[in-house]
Amino acid sequence: MNPIDQMRAQVCKELNGAITIVVLGASGDLAKKKTYPALFRLFHYGFLPENTFIVGYARSKMTHEEYLDRITRFIKVKGAEEDIEKFKKITSYHQGQYDDDKSFQSLNDYLKTLEKERGIDVGKRNRMFYMALPPSVFIPVAHGLKKNVYAKEGSTRVVVEKPFGMDSASSKHLAQSLAQCFSEEEVYRIDHYLGKEMVKNLMVVRFANIFFSQIWDRKYIDSVQITFKEPFGSEGRGGYFDEFGIIRDVIQNHLLQVLSLVAMERPISTEAEAIRDEKVKVLKCIPPIELSDALLGQYVAANGKPGYLEDETLKDKNSLTPTFAALVCWVQNERWEGVPFILKAGKALNDAKVEIRIQFRNVAGNLYKGAARNELVLRVQPEEAVYIKFNNKEPGLSYHTIQTDLDLSYHSRYKDLEIPDAYDSLLLDVMRRDHSNFVRSDELEAAWKIFTPLLHKIDGREGVKIENYAYGSRGPAQLDGFVKRYGYDKSEAHYAWPIQKVGPSKEQ
Numbered sequence: 001m002n003p004i005d006q007m008r009a010q011v012c013k014e015l016n017g018a019i020t021i022v023v024l025g026a027s028g029d030l031a032k033k034k035t036y037p038a039l040f041r042l043f044h045y046g047f048l049p050e051n052t053f054i055v056g057y058a059r060s061k062m063t064h065e066e067y068l069d070r071i072t073r074f075i076k077v078k079g080a081e082e083d084i085e086k087f088k089k090i091t092s093y094h095q096g097q098y099d100d101d102k103s104f105q106s107l108n109d110y111l112k113t114l115e116k117e118r119g120i121d122v123g124k125r126n127r128m129f130y131m132a133l134p135p136s137v138f139i140p141v142a143h144g145l146k147k148n149v150y151a152k153e154g155s156t157r158v159v160v161e162k163p164f165g166m167d168s169a170s171s172k173h174l175a176q177s178l179a180q181c182f183s184e185e186e187v188y189r190i191d192h193y194l195g196k197e198m199v200k201n202l203m204v205v206r207f208a209n210i211f212f213s214q215i216w217d218r219k220y221i222d223s224v225q226i227t228f229k230e231p232f233g234s235e236g237r238g239g240y241f242d243e244f245g246i247i248r249d250v251i252q253n254h255l256l257q258v259l260s261l262v263a264m265e266r267p268i269s270t271e272a273e274a275i276r277d278e279k280v281k282v283l284k285c286i287p288p289i290e291l292s293d294a295l296l297g298q299y300v301a302a303n304g305k306p307g308y309l310e311d312e313t314l315k316d317k318n319s320l321t322p323t324f325a326a327l328v329c330w331v332q333n334e335r336w337e338g339v340p341f342i343l344k345a346g347k348a349l350n351d352a353k354v355e356i357r358i359q360f361r362n363v364a365g366n367l368y369k370g371a372a373r374n375e376l377v378l379r380v381q382p383e384e385a386v387y388i389k390f391n392n393k394e395p396g397l398s399y400h401t402i403q404t405d406l407d408l409s410y411h412s413r414y415k416d417l418e419i420p421d422a423y424d425s426l427l428l429d430v431m432r433r434d435h436s437n438f439v440r441s442d443e444l445e446a447a448w449k450i451f452t453p454l455l456h457k458i459d460g461r462e463g464v465k466i467e468n469y470a471y472g473s474r475g476p477a478q479l480d481g482f483v484k485r486y487g488y489d490k491s492e493a494h495y496a497w498p499i500q501k502v503g504p505s506k507e508q
C-alpha cells in the first residue's frame, strides 16, 4: 500500500469509519479561510471517513444557505464543483452560546440525532471539537463541552488554536482548565507552522543525511537565523494584535517551534512522544531572553501606507507594541553553547518570506582567502526550497572562487507539485491520532519561560526602546548591525543565483 493510502486506512481504523466534526466559531475568520477549506480538501481527496458530518456552531444567527455560502467561499480547488455540492450535504449549522449549559445540551441532542440518523453504533460515535474561537472563551467552552457534549460513546478530540495564553501564568491557567476537562491525549494544540512542508522536512534533513548529522553543532555552525517577514501590517486586526504584539503572535510559538526542531537532539524514534520529549528538553536549555539580546521596532507610515498607530482598529493611539522583533536565544547545552539562534519577525516589511538560515564557520586555514561561509537555507515559504551556499571554482579558465548553490527548489525539482496547506496536514494528523505536530503542555510551559520576563518588561515599558521603521522596509535601520554583533557574516561577494556567466573571467 502506498503511504497516502496507508494514511487513509489509518484514519478509517482510528475512527471506525465515522466522525462528527464540530467547528466552534464557525462564523469566524479562521473557520471560513482555513478550517472549512482544509476539511473540504480532505473530503475531496478521500481522507475523511465515509460517515463524516460537520456541524458549525456559533452565536450568530445564520440560515442554512448563509452558512453554506460562508464556509465554501474560500474553497479554491479547480474542477471540484461537484464535490463542493456533495460537501454541502454533509454539513449544517447549529446556533448557541459559549457559556451556557442549555446551548451545549441542545448541541448534544442535535449531535445524537445526527449520529442515530447516520446509523453509527455505540462505541463509534467519535467527535472532534475544533475551537476556532478567541482565547477569551476557550475555558468556558472546554467546560461546556466536557459537561454536555463529550463523546461518551466514542472517542473525543479537542483542537485548540493559539494563542495559548499571554505569559507563563495565563498559559498555566489555561492548561490546568483544559486538563480538568480533557486528557492530554485528547487535546491537540495547533501551531500551524508545524504543518508546513519545510518544517515537517526538518527532521528528515537533519537525521536522514549523514553529512548534516555530523556537522550539526557548535564546532561547525556559527549562527542560526529563523526569519518571518510579512509585507502587510496589522490592518483590520489592530485590536487583537495590539494586545499580543509580534513576539506573542509569531515568535513565541511559530519560530520557537522551528528552533526546537533545528536544535533538539535526535529522538529515539519518530513516535510523537519521543519527538516532543526532545523538543521539551532543548527548550529547557534556553534561559529567558535578555532585553540586551533584543531589537524591537514598530512601523511608521511610508510609501502611501499607514503607520501602525494609524490603524483604525487600534485602541491605544500611543501604543508601544512591537510589530518587529529580532531576539537571540542561547541554547546552553553541549551541542550549542555559544551559537546564537536569532529569531526575527516583522509585519509591514519589504518581503513575504519565512526561512531558516544556518551559517557555518569559516574554513580553518582556508587556502582561498575571502571565500564566503557555507550556508544551508530551508525556505519555508513562498516556494519551498532547500539550498546550500558553497564555494566553487568559477567554471572556465578562471581560478577565481565564486559562491554558488546546490539548489533544491521544490517547484522545479518536483513537477506538478501541489503542497497541501498546513491545516490539511494537521487535521489529518488529528484524525490519525498523531500528536507529533502538536504542542504538548510541558512544551508550552518551557516556551513561555523563555519569553515571559522579556514580555513583562515590554508590557511595563521598562527601559524598552522601540525603533521606528518605514512600512515596506527591511525593518529597523539597526538590524544589520544587530545580526553582525552575533557574528553573522553577510558576504554577498561573487554570489550569483542562478549563475549568469560561465565564460573566461577578466581576472585570470
Ligand SMILES: NC(=O)C1=CN([C@@H]2O[C@H](COP(=O)(O)OP(=O)(O)OC[C@H]3O[C@@H](n4cnc5c(N)ncnc54)[C@H](OP(=O)(O)O)[C@@H]3O)[C@@H](O)[C@H]2O)C=CC1
Binding pocket: 025, 026, 027, 028, 029, 030, 031, 033, 058, 059, 060, 061, 098, 131, 132, 133, 134, 135, 136, 137, 161, 162, 163
Ligand atoms: N484568523 C486567522 O487567520 C488565524 C486565527 N488563529 C486563531 O484562531 C482563533 C479564531 O480566530 P478568528 O477566526 O480570526 O477569530 P474571530 O474573531 O473571527 O472569532 C471567531 C468567532 O468567535 C466568536 N467571537 C468573536 N469574538 C468573541 C468574543 N469576544 N466572545 C465570544 N465569542 C466571540 C464569533 O462568533 P459568534 O459571535 O458568531 O459566536 C466569531 O465569528 C483565535 O484563537 C486566533 O488566534 C490562528 C491562526 C490564524
Ligand SMILES: O=C1O[C@H](COP(=O)(O)O)[C@@H](O)[C@H](O)[C@H]1O
Binding pocket: 192, 230, 249, 250
Ligand atoms: O498565526 C499567525 O500566522 C500568520 C502567518 O501565517 P502564514 O501561514 O501566512 O505564514 C500571521 O499573519 C498572523 O499574524 C499570526 O497570528
